Amino acid sequence: MGRHRKLAVVAASVATVVAALGGAPAGHAAAPPATGPAGDVTEPVRDPGPVTKWAPDTPASRAAAAAATACDGDGTSGKRVQILYAREPQQADRLGEYRATFQQWASQVDEAIRLGAEDTGGYRRIRYVHDASCVPTVTGVVVPTGALADFNTTFTALKNAGYNRTDRKYVLYAETTAWCGLGGGGPGAGDDRPGAENRYNSGPDLATVGTGCWGWAPTLHELLxxxxxxxxxxxxxxxxxxxxxDEDVMCYDDGGIPNPPGDLVKSCPTAPENQVDCNHDDYFSTRPTAGSWLASHWNVANSQFLITAPRLDFTAYPALATGATGPAVEAAEYLVQQAGQRPGPVDGVYDAATASAVTAYRQARGLPAGDTVDRRVWTALLAAGSTPTLQRNSTGTNVRRLQRALTAALGRTVAIDGIFGPDTERAVRDYQSSRGLDVDGIVGRNTWAALQAGR
Ligand SMILES: [Zn+2]
Structure with missing residues (x-):
């Protein structure tokens, strides 16, 4: 986030910019009315000019770091954010030149979401359409001549090309100067209900950025x-x-600031520019304050297009110490965070903050002092949670949690499939026997207590 600086350039007023763009095609007068859940295209939110805090991300300012985004499943199934690049036939194809840049921005967008979740002790990543290496794919689309003059014709062209899935939010880098950014057009249409049935949990939606605003911050803004x-x-x-x-990536003077305050307010002055929901009270919090507006309305942190936990299923849980990296570290960091500690970024790097959080966790759980994650720490971390009685034919997420904890405790792979079958029962009996518990193959209070104590 630190590479962003404020520009001295101030965008003209919204109305002026719209006019300068030749009356952006779907301007308010010409726009179709919001059509609700069944409609094809609802009015997107229009961002007519570069916002002053959106420093331009030109190829010259590309970061060298490899894009690191979250892996999730096969990279294509389920609700995902998909990155597209569109040009008209007569325009040069710049996808080859920009692909790595788009992927880098995808990583920065993901990082902003991750940091926004971390502020409130949570974990969220963007579930991108990605390749086998977890790098977001960028697909080129050639749309009909003239299509990129207008949001609706652009979206229609994409849909005609097959980008019409209800389980997609499309991010489009468009070869156009007809807009800075536009986001919406899908079934959401202002739905503020808090539950999973909220229409923002569906697509297709289009978050598009025109060439004049290409960069990670406008991308994040339109995606949000x-x-x-x-x-x-x-x-x-x-x-x-x-x-x-002011410091929020969604906040700028769009001509609609109520009075009071009448102007932008620096509500999070020490926080970085372009952060996700300054103070976590308007649209994104993994832990909204009880009784707050966000607790009873739609909260983007609950979006089904986001990943809410890293991979936790492994065939073995290796001992971890400072310097370790990788998916198992990320899992440990996440679990330590869920246990109320602050391991710093849940990023798969076992650094000083991770070690310090593990030390605190061990102390809090009455485990032997230390700053490493060993068998006992893994077992306690993986078993944490509710303690329902589980036995033959039990199924579900609690069984998966049990199977992970048994894998760590026994030091052998117990298949993590959410089904309490013969293998799981054998593992439970082995665990009970080796820990001096009653051997009945049923996971009740005592067996849970032993696992959660890291025995
Ligand atoms: Zn906007």
């Missing part, structure tokens, strides 16, 4: 619109789909 930020009624919402907490 498609995920349901910022809705009317949020404490710091403007009347045009944004907010007035």
């Amino acid at each position: 619109h498609t995920l349901g930020a910022v809705l009317r009624g949020a404490p710091h919402a403007t009347s045009n789909g944004h907010c007035w907490d």
